[in-house]
Amino acid sequence: MTTNWTKDAIFYHIYPLGLVDAPHRNDFDAPVIHRLDQLLPWVDHIGSLGANAIYLGPVFESTSHGYDTVDYYRIDRRLGDIDTMARLAQEIHDRGLRLVLDGVFNHVGRDFWAFKDLQAHGENSAYRDWFHNLRFDGQSPMGDPFTYEGWHGHYSLVKVNLEHPDVRAHLFDAVGMWMEKFGIDGLRLDAADSIDFDFLRALRDFTKNRRSDFWLMGEVVHGDYRQWANPDTLESVTNYEAYKGLYSSLNDGNYFEIAHTLQRQSGEGGLYQGIDLYNFVDNHDVNRVASRLKNKAHLFPLYFMLFTMPGIPSIYYGSEWGIEGVKAEHSDLPLRPALDIEAMRDKNEFPELSQDIRRLAQIRKNAHGLKHGKYRQVFVADQQFAFERISDEEKLLVVINSAEESAEIEMDVSWDEGRLRDVFNGETSFAVKAHHVKLDIPAMWGRILKFES
DSSP, X not given: OOOOGGGGOOEEEEOHHHHTTOOSSOOTTSOOOOGGGGGHHHHHHHHHHTOOEEEEOOOEXXXXXXXXXXXXXXXXXXXXXXXXXXXXHHHHHHTTOEEEEEEOOSEEETTOHHHHHHHHHGGGXXXXXXXXXXXXXXXXXXXXXXXXXXXXXXXXXXXXXXXXXXXXXXXXXXXXXXXXXXXXXXXXXXXXXXXXXXXXXXXXXXXXHHOTTOEEEEOOOSSOGGGTBSTTSXXXXXXXXXXXXXXXXXXXXXXXXXXXXXXXXXXXXXXXXTOOOEEESOOTTSOOHHHHOSSGGGHHHHHHHHHHSSXXXXXXXXXXXXXXXOOBTTBOGGGSOOOOHHHHHHSOSOHHHHHHHHHHHHHHHHOHHHHHOEEEEXXXXXXXXXXXXXXXXXXXEEEEEOSSSOEEEEEEOSOXXXXXXESSSSSOEEEEETTEEEEEEOTTEEEEEEEEO
16 A cells, blocks of 8 residues: 655755765775764754654765766765665664655766766777767767767766666666665655656656655656656656745745745645645755845744645755855855754754744644645735645644734634634634634744634
């Protein structure tokens, strides 16, 4: 029987090469260093924060940033080896957390073993058909006596021919090994919007035949998410559509922006009803949200929204303490810093933020309506926003205020008579009469109100 465990999931996203301060480029003659062991204290922190699933960025042998794979069957020597990864995976699962790895299948690095064979043997290479749009009538920008397709024009990332049966067998066997050795619960597919749909269908069949609750989520930036998230291919995609509105609605004092997105996605007749999108406020590819916000106090209503809106919430490592990070020219390294967990616990700019995230996670864990409920918008103003989350077991009203002053608002709700009890801020309650309620909201904060008849 398929169990959709992601309904209950709160993800914590780690970019391991950055967090453990691995060298930026791999020395393939260097010895293995077991830096993944540094993540063991983080597992306890993640659990205490209330997250119950870890998305671990690229861990397999690569040239530099992890997305330029060299070998799908070896852990990056800067991080450890198969035993190191298995030890970490065991610790994660022993604590009741799920583990999702990065599946980087669209492209490989130029040090990928089959590409090295192509460079050595040219047209006589047994792997000449493993690469997309390979031709021998010209020279690549990298000086090779052949041309090939790079991902988005980046020739350090060689696009793979995922239609070739030997390529599929090589990749699927690797996934099978990851499932066996590490017990992974799912994959986040890098650049999923550039991957052939036939490959995605075949991957889903392969993984589901081995484990019915195996989860596939894809990195998709633009387009209709239903093309990727459906019963035949993936179960979820990255919700970039909501990502911008989450912070710019706060910067612009304009909740109408994110309200429009949520209504389009999850409201009555919404495009993505029935799809649990992967929600985030920052990740390894975009500026830290604390650097995006004009007013850092908006971190609190921001995470309040993340944990109560439809979909699966994800926290990027370090952002629970409000750390900053902005892309440098031609480099994402500032987004992927090394962090000492003890130092971060002892001294950070927003110590109360992690505490409030922990409270939000606990509320979400126990709130059937937030995990399973339908979405209905009931009130939107420049700096106040309210919506219902209604399931078979629970009726909730979420109200958020991003203004620097408390606000009193009135709205019509779905329920006729009863009370709305605040399950987040104590036992405050508000009367509902004739589908109408009047309530106050603290500054830069919100309420999660449970309807009781």
